[in-house]
Amino acid sequence: MSAPAAAPDRGAAPDPGIYGDKREAPAGGPDLLSRNIPRGSRGVTPLGGDAFTAPPPDPALAEDTVPYLPRGVRLAQDRVRGMRVLQAPERAMQLDPVGEAILSALDGRRLGQIIEALAAEYAAPRDQIAGDVTGFLQSLIDRRMVFVRLP
Numbered sequence: 001m002s003a004p005a006a007a008p009d010r011g012a013a014p015d016p017g018i019y020g021d022k023r024e025a026p027a028g029g030p031d032l033l034s035r036n037i038p039r040g041s042r043g044v045t046p047l048g049g050d051a052f053t054a055p056p057p058d059p060a061l062a063e064d065t066v067p068y069l070p071r072g073v074r075l076a077q078d079r080v081r082g083m084r085v086l087q088a089p090e091r092a093m094q095l096d097p098v099g100e101a102i103l104s105a106l107d108g109r110r111l112g113q114i115i116e117a118l119a120a121e122y123a124a125p126r127d128q129i130a131g132d133v134t135g136f137l138q139s140l141i142d143r144r145m146v147f148v149r150l151p
Contacts, residue, residue: 058148063112070147
C-alpha cells in the first residue's frame with residue numbers, strides 16, 4: 001500500500017513561470033528612450049514661444065465688478081441636514097442664513113447693486129452690509145469658489 005498523494009498546498013505561491021518569468025530585456029536595453037533624445041536637447045519647448053505667460057489676474061473686488069459662481073460650483077439643498085450648502089468639486093461648505101442670502105443674490109448684478117438690495121431687504125446700514133458681503137465673497141474668491149468679472 002502506497003502513501004496517499006499529497007494534496008496541493010492552497011497557500012503556495014503560483015507557478016513562477018506564469019507570474020515571475022524572466023523575460024529578456026528589449027534590444028537596446030533600458031536606456032533605449034534616452035538614446036532617442038538628441039544630445040544637447042533642452043527637452044520639450046512650449047508652443048508659441050519659450051516663456052510661459054500667466055493668465056491675467058482676476059479683477060479686484062469692487063462696487064462695479066460682477067461676482068459669480070464658476071462652472072462646477074453651485075448652491076444646493078442638503079436634504080439630510082435641512083440646510084443650504086455651497087458645492088464645488090471635492091468640496092462642500094455649509095451656509096448660514098447670511099451666506100445663503102449673499103450667494104443667492106449672485107445673479108449677474110454688480111456688487112454695488114447686490115449690497116443695495118441686501119441693505120434694503122434687511123433694513124441694515126449699507127456700510128455694515130458692504131463689509132459683510134465683501135469679506136465673505138473675498139474669502140470665497142481666495143478659495144476659488146467665486147469668480148469676479150468686469151461688466
